[in-house]
Amino acid sequence: MGEAIVITSGKGGVGKTTTSANIGTALALQGKKVCLVDTDIGLRNLDVVMGLENRIIYDLVDVIEKRCKTHQALVKDKRFDGLLYLLPAAQTVDKTAVKPEQMKELVEELKQDYDYIIIDCPAGIEQGYKNAVAGADKAIVVTTPEVSAVRDADRIIGLLEKEKDLESPKLIVNRIRYNMMKSGDMLDIDEITQHLSIELIGIVADDEEVIKASNHGEPIALNPNSKASIAYRNIARRILGESIPLQPLEEANKGVFSKLKKFFGVR
Amino acid sequence: MKNRQNVTIKGTKGGLVLHLDDRCSYQELKRELDDKLTANLRTQEERHLITVKVEVGNRYLTGEQREELKELIRKKKNLVVDDIESNVITKEEANRLKEENEVMTVSRIVRSGQVLRVPGDLLLIGDVNPGGTVIAGGNIFIMGILKGIAHAGSFGNDHAVIAASSMKPSQLRIASHINRAPDSNPLTENREMECAYINDNHQIIIDRLQALIQLRPNLTRLVEGGH
Incomplete structure (x- = not known):
């Protein structure tokens, strides 16, 4: 029996889809069976970020309306x-095509076969959000x-x-832009x-x-040399229950780092 | 028993008191009151208004009946009802009174878009985030940071106060008065352990928490029994 995690934020453009794609990828790299679900019906793009756009035959609404098997x-x-599958959103209809109960049923079904169901939530707090949250066991706010963005996250x-x-x-x-955070122009973690x-489960x-x-359709988590990639991999490991300290934002940045460590209870 | 009077008029230090007996029927009472006042009117020819207090003992009067009695007395030219006093209230009123005098303790964070409303005093263990609102019929005490909106005395109580461990509100409201945070946000300013109240000029003032000890001695509920 798997676990369904919804990735949400309220505000648009903070990186829900990128986060979903990379957490899913990182979990698959850890050997977990993962299903990504795009619930942004009408404005899908998780498939684009994953580079799977041209392989779509059926979509979420087809499944809900029983035009095909899941x-x-x-x-x-x-x-x-x-290890990694994607259930793409429909592009031709809108968010009212799906009801929360139907989503719940679908996620329950997917949980039988997968270790993790990562649900990419649309921006906003209306129907699309309600659908995305319906079947979830856990939530990650980006x-x-x-x-x-913080105001909307609070909401x-x-x-x-x-x-x-x-x-x-x-x-x-x-x-996070380290320099701006250091100079006080950006909110501190x-x-x-x-x-x-x-x-806090991760900083990127x-x-x-x-x-x-993203533009190449290859989640950054696949590239082991990037800082963001390590950040996403660490988040995946924290989801799996490992306790990993937060990466330093910058090598010289011992001050903030030690504070963050303190926050996580690491010595 | 027949001769016992249901309506008695007494002159006291505090003025004229109409005592209405609580053991007769309302209709009977009304009739007798009307008779008595009409009779009295002839003997008294004073021109200035006299305020009277009405005591109805253990009789419950509905809002309608109260109005009816007031109207009846008011019609007798120089009498004006100051107050109707009854020893009894309904359970509903009693509950409301109790709620309004209760301190409700809530432990949570009031987040953006959320409204926390209590009939009496509010003791919040947690923060009020920007966009969040707390409303209380009485006073508001916040153990955390107040960054949203707080409205004390929402039923019109001017004496209500708002206190917070850290006072950074976007708006403060007491009864019908509103105070907005200054546009230039002096984050450096120490905004700890402060309170807000309405002063004599009907303005919301923010002061040190300790100012309340002088200004609102009624906040103390504890009856001290010792030294």
Whole structure:
């Protein structure tokens, strides 16, 4: 019996899809059987980021409306030996085509065959969000060190806390620019975690490589030399229950690092 | 028993008191009150208004009946009802009163978009984040950081206060008064252990928490029994 994790943020453009793709990839690299589910019906792009766009035959709505079997709609990622699959969103209809109960049923079905179901949530707090959260057991909130993103994350956490079946959400701070954070032009990680007061599960530095990789349809997590890749791999390992200290943002950056270590309870 | 009077008028230090007996029927009472006041009117020819207090003992009066009695008395030219006093209230009113006087303790974070509303005083163990709102009929005490909106005395109580361990509100409201955070945000300023109250000029003032000891002695609920 697998575990369903929804990746959400409230605000658009903070990196939900990139995070979903990379956490899924990193979990598959750890040998777990993973199914990515794109619930952004009408505006799908997890398939593009994964480079699986032209292999789509059926989609999420086809499955919900029983036009095909679930396994027929799943797109297999050839880079992993049967470990990573994607259930793409439909592009021709909108979010009202699916109801939360139907999503719940679908996720339950997928949980039988997969270790992890990673659900990519659309921006906003309307129907699409409700669908995405319906079947999830856990939630990860993605935010960036910007006031507006943190504000929306706060709102989303409030909504997630109301869901009875959901564990307390975890936080990823994405697109960190070390220099701006140091000069005080960007919110500090401590500030963000204190404000949102949920557990931090990872920090990802702003990295041009991420954009390059996304555009090539290759999740950055596949490239072992990138900082962002290591960050995503670490997040995956933390999901698996390992306790790993946060990476330093910069080599010289001992001050913030030690604070972060303290936050995680590492000596 | 027949001769016993249901309506008695007494003059006291505090003014005229109309005592209405609580053992007769309401209709009977009304009739007698009308008779008595009409009779009295002839003997008294004073021009200025006299305020009277009405005591109804253990009789429960509905809002309608209260109005009816007030109207009845008011019609007698120089009498005005100051207050109707009854020894009894409904369970509903009693519950409301109890709630309004209770301190409700809540342990959570009030996040953006959330509204926490209590009828009485609020003791919040946690923060109010920007975009979050706490509303209390009475006072608000926040053990964490107030970054959102706090509204004390929401039923119109001007004496309500707001206190927080760290006061960085986007808005403060007490009764019908509103105070907004300054646009230039002096983050450096020490905003710890502060309180907000309405002063004599009807403005919301932010001060040290300790100021409340002088300003709102009524906050103390404990009846001291010792030295």
